[in-house]
Amino acid sequence: MGIEIEQPCVELSNVAVSETHGEDSPYFAGWKAYDENPYDELSNPSGVIQMGLAENQVSFDLLEKYLEEHPEASTWGKGAPGFRENALFQDYHGLKTFRTAMATFMEKVRGGRVKFDPQRVVLTAGATAANELLTFILANPGDALLVPTPYYPGFDRDLRWRTGVNIVPIHCDSLNNFQITPEALECAYKDAEAMNFKVRGVLITNPSNPLGITIPRSVLEEILDFVTRKNIHLVSDEIYSGSVFSSSEFTSVAEILEGREYKNAERVHIVYSLSKDLGLPGFRVGTIYSYNDKVVTTARRMSSFTLISSQTQHLLASMLSDEKFTENYIETNRERLRKRYEMIIEGLRSAGIECLKGNAGLFCWMNMSPLLEKPTREGELKLWNAILHQVKLNISPGSSCHSSEPGWFRVCFANMTEHTLEIALQRIRHFVERIRTQTESV
Amino acid sequence: MGLMAVDQTHLLSKMATGDGHGEASSYFDGWKAYDKNPFHPTQNPNGVIQMGLAENQLTSDLVEDWILNNPQASICTPEGINDFRDIANFQDYHGLPEFRNAVAKFMSRTRGNRVKFDPDRIVMSGGATGAHEVTAFCLADPGDAFLVPIPYYPGFDRDLRWRTGAQLVPVMCDSSNNFKLTRQALEDAYEKAKRDNIRVKGLLITNPSNPLGTIMDRNTLRTVVSFINEKRIHLVCDEIYAATVFGHQNFISIAEILEEDTDLECDRNLVHIVYSLSKDMGFPGFRVGIIYSYNDAVVNCARKMSSFGLVSTQTQYLLASMLSDDEFVERFLAESANRLAQRYRVFTGELMNVGIKCLQSNAGLFVWMDLRHLLKTPTLESEMELWRVIIHEVKINVSPGSSFHCTEPGWFRVCYANMEDMAVQIALQRIRTFVLQNKEVMVANKKQCWQSSLRLSLRKSRRFEEISMSPHSPIPQSPLVKATI
Numbered sequence: 001m002g003i004e005i006e007q008p009c010v011e012l013s014n015v016a017v018s019e020t021h022g023e024d025s026p027y028f029a030g031w032k033a034y035d036e037n038p039y040d041e042l043s044n045p046s047g048v049i050q051m052g053l054a055e056n057q058v059s060f061d062l063l064e065k066y067l068e069e070h071p072e073a074s075t076w077g078k079g080a081p082g083f084r085e086n087a088l089f090q091d092y093h094g095l096k097t098f099r100t101a102m103a104t105f106m107e108k109v110r111g112g113r114v115k116f117d118p119q120r121v122v123l124t125a126g127a128t129a130a131n132e133l134l135t136f137i138l139a140n141p142g143d144a145l146l147v148p149t150p151y152y153p154g155f156d157r158d159l160r161w162r163t164g165v166n167i168v169p170i171h172c173d174s175l176n177n178f179q180i181t182p183e184a185l186e187c188a189y190k191d192a193e194a195m196n197f198k199v200r201g202v203l204i205t206n207p208s209n210p211l212g213i214t215i216p217r218s219v220l221e222e223i224l225d226f227v228t229r230k231n232i233h234l235v236s237d238e239i240y241s242g243s244v245f246s247s248s249e250f251t252s253v254a255e256i257l258e259g260r261e262y263k264n265a266e267r268v269h270i271v272y273s274l275s276k277d278l279g280l281p282g283f284r285v286g287t288i289y290s291y292n293d294k295v296v297t298t299a300r301r302m303s304s305f306t307l308i309s310s311q312t313q314h315l316l317a318s319m320l321s322d323e324k325f326t327e328n329y330i331e332t333n334r335e336r337l338r339k340r341y342e343m344i345i346e347g348l349r350s351a352g353i354e355c356l357k358g359n360a361g362l363f364c365w366m367n368m369s370p371l372l373e374k375p376t377r378e379g380e381l382k383l384w385n386a387i388l389h390q391v392k393l394n395i396s397p398g399s400s401c402h403s404s405e406p407g408w409f410r411v412c413f414a415n416m417t418e419h420t421l422e423i424a425l426q427r428i429r430h431f432v433e434r435i436r437t438q439t440e441s442v
Numbered sequence: 443m444g445l446m447a448v449d450q451t452h453l454l455s456k457m458a459t460g461d462g463h464g465e466a467s468s469y470f471d472g473w474k475a476y477d478k479n480p481f482h483p484t485q486n487p488n489g490v491i492q493m494g495l496a497e498n499q500l501t502s503d504l505v506e507d508w509i510l511n512n513p514q515a516s517i518c519t520p521e522g523i524n525d526f527r528d529i530a531n532f533q534d535y536h537g538l539p540e541f542r543n544a545v546a547k548f549m550s551r552t553r554g555n556r557v558k559f560d561p562d563r564i565v566m567s568g569g570a571t572g573a574h575e576v577t578a579f580c581l582a583d584p585g586d587a588f589l590v591p592i593p594y595y596p597g598f599d600r601d602l603r604w605r606t607g608a609q610l611v612p613v614m615c616d617s618s619n620n621f622k623l624t625r626q627a628l629e630d631a632y633e634k635a636k637r638d639n640i641r642v643k644g645l646l647i648t649n650p651s652n653p654l655g656t657i658m659d660r661n662t663l664r665t666v667v668s669f670i671n672e673k674r675i676h677l678v679c680d681e682i683y684a685a686t687v688f689g690h691q692n693f694i695s696i697a698e699i700l701e702e703d704t705d706l707e708c709d710r711n712l713v714h715i716v717y718s719l720s721k722d723m724g725f726p727g728f729r730v731g732i733i734y735s736y737n738d739a740v741v742n743c744a745r746k747m748s749s750f751g752l753v754s755t756q757t758q759y760l761l762a763s764m765l766s767d768d769e770f771v772e773r774f775l776a777e778s779a780n781r782l783a784q785r786y787r788v789f790t791g792e793l794m795n796v797g798i799k800c801l802q803s804n805a806g807l808f809v810w811m812d813l814r815h816l817l818k819t820p821t822l823e824s825e826m827e828l829w830r831v832i833i834h835e836v837k838i839n840v841s842p843g844s845s846f847h848c849t850e851p852g853w854f855r856v857c858y859a860n861m862e863d864m865a866v867q868i869a870l871q872r873i874r875t876f877v878l879q880n881k882e883v884m885v886a887n888k889k890q891c892w893q894s895s896l897r898l899s900l901r902k903s904r905r906f907e908e909i910s911m912s913p914h915s916p917i918p919q920s921p922l923v924k925a926t927i
Contacts, residue, residue, distance in 0.1 A: 013643075016580045016743040023746065060527045067518045067526065083509060084502040090569075090726040125568055125729070129750045136605055137458040141584075162579055162605070162747070200455075233453065267453065281533040282755030294454060301463040302605070305575050306568040309754035310727030315518060 020161040026381065027052070027153040027400035034394045041419065049424045052394040054209065054362045055415035056243065056279040058336040062329050063278070066319055082314070089310040092303050094123040098313040101320035102287055106272060108326055109242040114254040116289060122299040123313070125284035127239050127273035129306040131158040131203075134269055134288060137298050138233045139165045144197035145235075146170050146188045148180045150365075150401035150408070152209045159203070168192040168199070173405050174367075177356060178211050180204070180219055185226045201233030201267075202226070207240040207250065210401050210410035211365045212341075212358030214244060217251040224256060224268075233267045242277030242330055244360040245338035257291065265291035274316070276362060277333070283312045337362070337414060340421070344413045347425035351432045362414040366395070369407025371435055380406040391431045393424055462604035468826070469494075469596040469845035476839045483864055491869045494839040496652065496807045497860035498686065498724040500781040504774050505723070508764060515763035517756060529755045535748050537566050541758035544765035545732060549717060551771055552685040557697040559734060565744040566758075567731035568751030570682050570718035574601040574646075576747045577714055577733055580740050581676050582608040586643040588678070589613050589631050591623050593846035593853070595652045602646070611635045611642065616850055617812075620801060621654055623647070625665050632673060644676030645669070650683040650693065653846050653855035654810045655803030657687060663699045664706055671708045679715050685722035685775055686859075688783035689804035700736070710736035719761070721807060722778075728757045782807070782859060785866065789858045792870040796877040800856075807859035811840070814852030816880065825851040836876045838869055 011017075022028075030052045039047035089095065096118070103116040124130040139145060141164030147155060148170040159167055170188040172178040185202070192199045202223060206215040215223075227234045236253040244250040257265045270289040275281035285308055290296050320326060344364055345355055356365040372379040377399045384397040387409075398408035413421060472494050481489035514521040517529050532538065542561040549559045567573040582588065584607025590598060591613040602608055613631040615621040628645070635642045647666060649658045658666075670677040679696040687693040700710060715734040720726035730753050733744045765771060783804075790800050790809060801810040817824040822844055829842040832854075843853035858866060 012580055012739055012743065013583045013586075015583075016739070021743075021746045055531060057527075057531065060530075063530070064523055064526055068520055068523055071519055083506045084499070087502065087505070087725045087727050088497060088499065090720075090729070125751050125754075126749075129568075132750055137455055138453075140455045140457070143455075157746075157749075162750075231453070275533075280530045282530050284533075284752050284754050294458070298454070298458045298463070301465065304568075304600075305572045305605075306751040307729050309729050309757040311760065312754040312756050315756065 015162055018161070020157060022153060022157040022161075025153055025156075025400045026384065026397055030384075030388055030394040030396065033388050037392070039392070039420065039423075041417070045423075046392065048388070048392045048394055049420060049427075050394050050415065051412045051424060052396045052410075053415050054276065054410075054412050055281065056276055056333070056337070056362050057415050058279075058340060059329065059333040060279060062325075062332060063280075063319075066322070066325050070318065070322070086310050086314050090307065092123075092300050092307060094121070094308065095310065095313040095317055097321065098308075098317035099123070101317045102272075104323075105320045105326055106241075106287075106289070108323075108330060109277065110250070110252050110255065111247045114252060114258050116254070120289055120291070120296055122288040122290070122296060122303055123308045124286040124288060124299075124303050125306040125308055126281075126286040127237065127271050127275065128154065128158050128286070129284075129303075130271045130273070130286040130288045131155070131235070131237065132161075132163065133299055133302050133306070134235055134271065134295075135159045135163045135165050136302065137295055138235070138269075139163065139200035140198075141165065142197065143200045144168045144192045144195075146185070146192065146199060146202045148172050148184075148204060148208075150178070150210055150398055150403035152205060153396075153400050153402075155203070165200075166192075166195075166197050168195070168197060169402055169404075170202070171404050174356070174408075178208075178213070178365075180215070180223065182222050182226065185223065189230065199230065199232055201235055203235040203237065205237040205239070206253070207238075207244055207360035209240065209361060210363060210396065210398075211356060212361035212363055213356065213365075214250045214360050217256070220251060220253055220256050224253070224260075224264075227267060228264050231267075233269065235269050235271060237271040239271065239273045239276050240361050241272070242333065243337055243362060245334055245341060246359065247330075247334065249359050254289075262291065267292065269295060278329075283316070284308060285312065285316065340413050340418075343418070343421060344411070344425065347421075348428065351425070351429040352436075353428070353432065356408075363410050363412040366409045366411050367407060368409055369405070371432070372407050375406055377406050383407075384409070387431070391427045393427060457605060462600060464596065464600035464604070467596050467599070467845050468829075469841055472829070472833050472839040472841065475833045479837075481837070481865065481868075483862070483868075487868070488837065490833065490837045490839055491865055491872075492839050492860065493808075493856045493858065493869060494841045495860050496721065496855075496857050497726065498721055498778075498782075498807050499860050500724075500785065501774060501778045502724055504770075504777060505764075508767070508770050509760075512763060512767075515760050517759055525759070529759050532755050533752070535566070535745055535752060537564070537753065538755060538758045538762055540762040540766070541753075544762045545730075548765045548771060549684075549732075549734070552693075552722060552775065553695045553698065554692065557695060557701050559697070563734050563736070563741055565733040565735070565741060566748050566751070566753045567733055567744075568753075569720060569726070569729045569731040570680065570716055571597065571601050571731065572729075572751040573716045573718065573731040573733045574598065574678075574680070575604075575606065576744050576751070577678055577716060577735075577740075578602045578606040578608050579747060580743045581678075581714075582606060582643040584608065585641070587611045587635055587640045589628065589635070589642060589645045589675075591615050591627070591647060593621070593653055593843060593848035594646075595648060596845050596847075598646070608643075609640060611640060612847060613645075614849065617801075617853075621651075621656070621810075623658070623662055623666065625669060628666075628669050642673070642675055644678055646678045646680065648680040648682070649696070650681075650687060650805035652683065652806060653808060653841070653843075654801055655806035655808055656801065657691060657693050657805050660694055660699070660703075663694060663696060664703060667696075667699055667703075667706055667708050667713075670712055674709075674712075676712050676714065679713070680717075681715055682718045682721050683806050684717070685778065686782055686807055687805040688779040688786065691804055693805065711739075712737070714740060723774075728761070729753060730757065730761065785858050789856075789866060789870070793873065796874050798873070798877065801853075808855050808857040811854045811856050812852065813854055814850070817852045820851050822851055828852075829854070832876075836872050838872060 099118040103118040144166040274285040396410040513519040517526040546559040546561040587609040717732040719730040841855040
């Protein structure tokens with residue numbers, strides 16, 4: 001267009017000029033390095049391998065097969081009779097068939113141990129929108145949500161940017177495998193009070209990102225008791241619930257509530273999405289499941305800003321209602337992720353690197369603290385830089401996840417072929433050997 | 443599920459417990475009547491006809507044909523499945539390049555190719571609803587205001603204010619000059635805001651106008667540009683109805699003023715366009731909203747915010763293909779204009795025959811109908827009474843002007859593009875009957891006051907009190923389809 005870009009003299013909003021969008025974090029800086037020099041098996045074998053992206057690419061073939069066998073799911077049938085209705089449909093309640101299919105799918109992911117009411121399913125364009133929306137509803141600007149560390153870097157933007165809400169960390173560390181303790185919860189609450197923030201809720205991610213572990217039932221019970229005592233909300237982001245390697249190891253907060261006959265349930269809200277379990281981040285499918293009627297109603301109204309394309313709802317309603325397909329998918333996906341996990345753990349171990357024992361997710365939480373020059377955040381970032389530019393692996397430094405202990409890194413393993421993973425592991429092995437040799441010779 | 447109804451409201455934010463969602467407006471009440479008793483040509487011929495919904499259903503057949511003939515555009519068909527993986531995985535908030543290119547081209551074409559759009563300035567959003575909110579977040583702090591000419595689309599009250607905390611300050615327009623926007627009205631509104639200590643950050647215009655259906659002439663657009671430039675405030679142009687223009691007068695986009703009227707001084711960093719495919723293409727379900735800004739910082743910020751409302755890549759892919767099909771797009775736009783023109787002619791012609799005038803217009807999916815002569819008194823109460831009569835006796839859902847913040851009682855927005863020809867005919871018949879009935883009644887009771895004559899014609903209808911039609915009645919099942927129009 002050739003327009004001269006002048007400095008805007010008319011101010012934008014405070015939200016617009018703030019940096020709470022979070023893109024200056026090293027979490028994203030690594031991606032730039034990848035974008036500039038992306039690994040490709042054939043055309044760029046020495047490029048940067050992307051291991052900072054928690055995507056699930058191990059089960060696409062299952063989806064493709066389904067679509068090939070079920071053309072009616074996406075083409076609106078012969079003669080496109082449903083097209084008009086579908087293209088016109090913008091009801092924020094969402095397609096009933098889709099909401100029902102989502103509820104059913106969420107039940108299946110939890111091994112049928114809990115029931116979900118389709119009337120409580122609110123649809124949003126991705127979990128990103130779901131988390132922000134819930135924050136708008138549960139907290140006023142200046143209030144706080146307590147979030148266990150380490151946590152997904154995106155929360156800094158999703159929970160805080162436009163909402164004006166604060167995140168106060170619940171500190172977890174390796175001494176007890178990063179589990180959330182009642183002491184840590186109380187501590188965080190007091191920290192918030194000391195900063196004059198009104199605490200409105202606790203937000204947990206279960207299974208955890210970046211830890212790759214499920215939260216034990218007893219801990220969930222403690223968290224529920226805590227929020228009840230303090231009369232605050234609990235948001236459980238269960239976006240990785242279908243990515244648990246063994247179904248019996250995941251307990252959803254929904255199961256605990258059902259066990260308590262839904263007493264005090266109106267303070268609990270679950271966030272889910274198909275971006276990780278089904279590997280469909282581009283389709284923008286997020287949901288809020290709330291046990292609170294007023295939250296459901298309000299969230300539904302707010303979802304006007306972020307509805308799911310009816311074309312996509314139509315496709316997925318069909319796919320997720322197919323029980324044979326979903327059961328097979330869930331089981332196969334789980335198995336493949338488990339195998340992938342074992343492969344990377346073994347590979348890292350043979351390089352002398354230990355990880356937190358994980359049982360879910362698309363990543364592992366790797367401990368590189370022995371390799372730090374200094375046990376500090378700077379030491380960690382120095383190591384991270386070396387890994388990015390010398391080893392050419394983009395992994396996520398724990399500090400970008402607000403980890404209080406330096407030296408931990410999140411490494412994704414499900415967004416590449418096995419072959420690529422092998423190459424990545426080889427590179428890590430060589431790197432570690434090099435460092436060890438250097439250290440020994442000093 | 444047996445949940446206890448505990449006092450929950452104190453636990454939620456002010457935003458959640460307030461009325462900012464805007465559903466308490468009378469705009470949505472008519473839909474309740476429609477929902478309870480929806481017209482169907484064979485199953486329910488006496489039901490309420492929905493004319494409160496600004497949808498474009500006149501050209502769905504053209505799109506359906508295209509889809510049938512282009513299976514590869516859907517990544518879920520055998521022809522397109524090879525692209526499934528990459529598309530389903532793609533979540534870059536820049537959007538598919540081919541999508542942005544196609545949208546830029548389409549926007550250009552709907553403006554007669556008189557102006558070009560840069561694909562890199564196109565930012566996605568969750569429909570125009572999302573686009574307006576994001577724009578407000580980028581330009582205004584809580585408490586800041588946008589000037590908006592009245593009458594305006596009721597959704598703005600929610601889109602621009604609810605979560606952003608921004609305010610809307612009305613710019614007065616009335617029938618004395620066919621609701622044209624004047625410099626004086628802009629100045630008055632701006633000065634009043636200043637006196638009230640409200641910081642004005644921008645002006646929002648909808649061109650073509652909802653609910654008026656009129657397009658702004660070049661002079662008005664130039665006035666607007668020089669006004670915002672002088673006051674150093676932003677200009678947001680909602681051009682969502684750009685391709686619904688028919689007839690001889692050409693739509694002039696703000697983009698054209700910037701490109702062509704080089705004599706006019708304007709800081710381009712102040713200008714932003716909101717667009718969508720919901721009206722022009724008739725795809726409200728696909729949630730394709732666009733922010734096009736001439737301001738780099740706004741593009742960058744809006745793009746980051748678009749994470750909260752991206753367009754599904756499945757949809758991006760389909761539309762990239764469809765909107766790049768030049769032959770199809772040309773044909774579609776021409777045919778769409780024809781059909782809209784035809785519908786407009788039929789509808790306004792028949793209304794004229796029973797003495798009902800509409801504001802002269804040549805765009806949009808509705809007319810701005812003048813029923814002032816049917817009001818008991820020129821008041822809001824009379825307008826609401828008449829409106830209830832139209833809903834319950836004439837059985838047509840139309841939107842009262844007051845819901846668009848119109849200060850002159852008696853105007854109604856009537857949508858005509860969301861139904862088959864037959865339904866239009868039936869609607870017109872009902873209106874004819876109603877007007878003639880009223881005329882007879884008026885003649886018979888010439889000496890009586892207007893009030894009792896209306897009472898006569900209402901004897902046959904249900905009493906108002908039986909139907910909770912107060913503007914504040916809660917809507918158990920929010921009539922969402924309508925709620926976003």
